[in-house]
């Protein structure tokens with residue numbers, strides 16, 4: 001059987017806020033790779049390990065756990081080390097999950113690892129799947145019953161760093177028939193139409209005209 005790698009978003013810490021798809025990926029895996037900041041590879045302080053243990057208990061399944069030491073130094077060699085642990089895991093297992101808190105799209109290690117895998121093992125990269133999850137800020141909004149944006153408002157995610165950083169912009173709620181000329185591409189612009197519905201269409205460019213209400217554009221940072 002071909003190797004399969006799931007990058008599983010666990011949600012913001014409540015085991016009930018994991019998606020069914022993410023749960024199924026964990027249940028379908030031969031082993032689960034869990035990041036730990038402890039150099040002794042223990043999970044004493046690991047929030048991810050707590051969530052996965054609770055899920056295994058609540059949903060009555062058990063999988064071998066592979067610790068992935070994650071020192072958070074943001075160095076290429078650390079990510080390579082983590083990828084090497086995944087490669088080693090594949091020597092014994094066919095299906096692996098790597099887990100991350102919240103949603104993998106937001107400040108997660110997942111894409112550092114996938115970039116390396118894409119360059120070194122393109123077949124494994126093609127067979128990898130990223131499973132979306134609930135972000136910490138969606139949960140925060142729900143906790144206090146305050147929207148992040150509604151009507152004519154918008155919201156921003158600002159990393160608390162002492163420097164200018166590139167930006168991803170999401171364009172939503174277009175009018176059908178609208179010309180997209182006013183959307184100026186800064187990075188890499190994609191069009192997503194009818195995602196997960198009939199006629200799903202994802203293009204790695206900006207469509208010149210909006211054909212469906214269920215259209216969003218993402219200008220990914222470069």
Ligand SMILES: C[S@@+](CC[C@H](N)C(=O)[O-])C[C@H]1O[C@@H](n2cnc3c(N)ncnc32)[C@H](O)[C@@H]1O
Nearest residue numbers: 012013101102103104106107108134135136137
């Ligand atoms: C590395 S980012 C990961 C974000 C995550 N992928 C997400 O979707 O929310 C970690 C930051 O997210 C925020 N965060 C994540 N989980 C949180 C929680 N349970 N409570 C408050 N803030 C949280 C904090 O700002 C924290 O510094």
